[in-house]
Amino acid sequence: MLLELRAPHNERLSIELPVEAAHLGTPFNGSLCAEDGQLFSIDRNIVQLVENKRTFDTLAQLYNHVPVTAQVYEDLWRRRSIGLLSGEDFSLEEEKKLLLDWTEPKGGEKILDLGCSTAFYARSLQDYEPGAQTVALDLSLPMLQKAREKAVEEEVDLFLLQADARQLPFFSDTFDLVAMGGTLNEVSNTAQVLTEIRRVLRPNGRFFIMYLLKSTHWLGRVAQESSSLGGLHYWTYEESKNLFKGAGFTIDRVETKGIVAFALLG
């Protein structure tokens, strides 16, 4: 089934993305045409929907655009990150199990991994339920290129979009499930991104989020205050609850491991 996108330059126009773009084993190149004739390029299956070529506002975001970061991100950092940040023994495989147990993806569902980096969540969800249609979206082209490489190795089909979470290129009520790992701490306008997620989720849709809370330990606070200079934000659990409620979400499930929080919102 093709994927219908909302044109980033005019929210009344649609762009039809052929299903072949998600078959990552076969390079797909060319351009997509919005209804008014505006073209968007597709380079090796990655659809480029960012109009502004400068795709970062902060130092933390700039770091994600460095090709070497994308190369080492998942295997060197992400694999250990939850264990290191939480101070608990919690592997990437355990995180994947929690993601799948809580979200229970089903055939025919549309799924979005928002701020996907190398698309660990998107690959896990689509591999578990090949009858779903999963979109992995990020602003960083090197991250999406690495996501493609990993998905090809694992023979998982995904739509890969270079786009901005603050203005999602989808019509309202598109997705059954949105998953977002670590990205809320990094985006420049948290409330706007949460409102966009609420808009593109169907009324009974699920939103799985992993995010980092404010540390209560002095050393953690020092580290977080210096990373805030690079553009990262942290919240107490109460503050995050208010953020989610303010965007229209209900909180169905929460588990915290040190400063790492997992939540399922509806």
Ligand SMILES: C[S@@+](CC[C@H](N)C(=O)[O-])C[C@H]1O[C@@H](n2cnc3c(N)ncnc32)[C@H](O)[C@@H]1O
């Ligand atoms: C912490 S990483 C995400 C990790 C990934 N979700 C995972 O589970 O491994 C944050 C990602 O968000 C992306 N990002 C930051 N701001 C964004 C925005 N406005 N729109 C889309 N992606 C954004 C960055 O490029 C980066 O790849």
